[in-house]
Amino acid sequence: MDNEIKRIPCKNRDCDKTILEATDVKTGGYCYPCYNSIKAKEREEYIRKNKKDVNLYEGITDPVEMIKIIYKNKKYDPLINYISCLKTKEEVYVSLLPNDVERLKKYVMELFKNDNDEWEKILLDLVCINGANIDEILEALIAEFKIFESSLFYNASDRIAELLMEKLKSKDDRLSVNHILLALAMIGNDRVVEAFNEWKKNEPDFSKDLYMKAYEYALESGWKLDNKGKRKNLYYEKSYGIKKGFSEKNTPVKFLKTQGEKCEWCGRKLKSLFTIDLQNENMKFLDLDGEKINISTCDNCTCYGFIYTDIDTKGNATWSKHNSEPSYLNTHDNEEFQEGSDDKKVYIDLNEKAENYAANQFFEVNFTKIGGIPAWIQGAEFPKCPKCKEEMKFVGQVSMEDFEDYREGIYYGFVCNECKIAATGYQQT
Ligand SMILES: [Zn+2]
Ligand SMILES: [Zn+2]
Ligand SMILES: [Zn+2]
Incomplete structure (x- = not known):
């Protein structure tokens, strides 16, 4: 054909x-995909040759200054490699002296007044890692109604509880009441327990439109009123996180081991979220009977509801007759969990952490x-023991990101020690 467009082969x-x-x-003889990949390689090469290390921490010994730098938005520049702080964030916060805490609080207030969002991140770490009291800042937050992050109220005093309760009298929109109750539940001291007891007896007007009762907000911070009206925690008051890599010694916790037992809904083999050696000194705080506890689940099916297992004192877990199959259950698409690759190996870190470590x-x-305390993604969900009907105690959580790329969400493990029943649940964003 005469009018055929002439095409030439790519170089x-x-x-x-x-x-x-x-x-x-335009391209000097290459097709666009080849041309683009050549250009990309040239760019990479240029960046590789010209990239410079920038150490913003050089010569800085003041922990407050370090913290300022940690949170500063560092402008992204492909030619800059920001050297990270030699100390971990945790180490820096733990090293703060009372005087440093005061200086950091002043800095946070400046950020807050200037509408710079960094204030919230710094405060969250200050309260949860350092355990500092930030009453005077909370007062300012309450005045401006910036109380969306209840974890900030973890160490707050009676004065703050009273201020929040004052607000309950004046505010009546649902969202505000919700946030005030979450903050009060987080404070959870005697004053709050007293108020929640009153509200349990007489449901107050302000909570009539909420989807749960005022006193039930306690569960959002991991506690409830027992039948004597006392605070009962549904969690252990200390915790242990994980470290990346291979452990040197025998570790008291084994994560995600495949079990012999099968899920009665989908037929996959059960996975032990964790099996804990209860005789290990570090694990004695769990105060559970026996040698080992194994909290197992079907990692697929527990995404649709709680899965219960009967447990013994030797680390066995079997499918419980109390499980009732949810009306909707997808048993096909979810890929089976694979043991993590070597760079995804983790082990339990036996440096004791506070109860609110990794709780937000x-x-x-x-x-x-x-x-x-559990880190809920979608709000608190404590299963009730199918035998005694009490809320079950939180034992630990497994975040899939720690074990596998491309997996997300957190599996939660619970136990009723008296009835020898364990339960698991799952949440994701
Ligand atoms: Zn080509
Ligand atoms: Zn299943
Ligand atoms: Zn029970």
């Missing part, structure tokens, strides 16, 4: 594409842990 010998003459002029989904930490 790359390994490429079988042909190009128009117009393209040839906005922390930048590995969330897998034993003990402490």
Whole structure:
């Protein structure tokens, strides 16, 4: 055919594409995919040759200054490699002296007044890692109604509880009441327990439109009122996180081991979220009977509801007759969990952590842990023991990101020690 457009082969010998003459002029003989990949390689090479290390921490010994730098938005520049702080964030916060804490609080207030969002991240770490009291800042937050992050109220005093309760009298929109109750539940001291007891007896007007009762907000912070009206924690008051790599010694916690027993709904083999050696000194805080506890689940099916297992004192777990199959269950698509690759190996870190370690989904930490307060992604969900009907105690959580790329969400493990029943649940964003 005469009017056939003339095409010439791409200059790359390994490429079988042909190009128009117009393209040839622009790319020097390459098809666009080949041209783009050559250009990308040139750019990479340029960056590799010209990239410079920038150490913002050089000569800085003041921990407050270090913290300022840690959170500062560092402008992304492909030619800059920011050297990270020699100390971990945790180490820096733990090293703060009372005077440093005061200086950091002043800095946070400046950020807050200037509408710079960094204030919230710094405060969260200050309260949860350092355990500092930030009452005077909370007062300012309450005044401006910036109380969306209840974890900030962890160490707050009676004065703050009273201020929040004052607000309950004046505010009546649902969202505000919700946040005030979450903050009060987090404070959870005697004053709050007293108020929640009153509200349990007489449901107050302000909570009539909420989807749960005022006193039930306690569960959002991991506690409830027992039948004597006392605070009962549904979690252990200390915790252990994980470290990346291979452990040197025998470790008291084994994560994600495949079990012999099968899921009665989908037929997959059960996985032990964790099996804990209860005789190990570090694990004695769990105060559970026997040699070992194994909290197992079907990692597929527990995404649709709680899965219960009967447990013994030797580390066995079997499918419980109390399980009732959810009306919707997808048993096909979810890929079976694979043992992590070597760079995804983790082990339990036997440096004791506080109860609120890794208890808030906005922390930048590995969330897998034993003990402490759960990090809920979708709000608190404590299963009730199918035998005694009481809320079950949180034992630990496994964050899939710690074990596998491309997996997300957190599996939660619970136990009723009296009835020898364990339960698991799952949440994701
Ligand atoms: Zn080509
Ligand atoms: Zn299953
Ligand atoms: Zn029970």
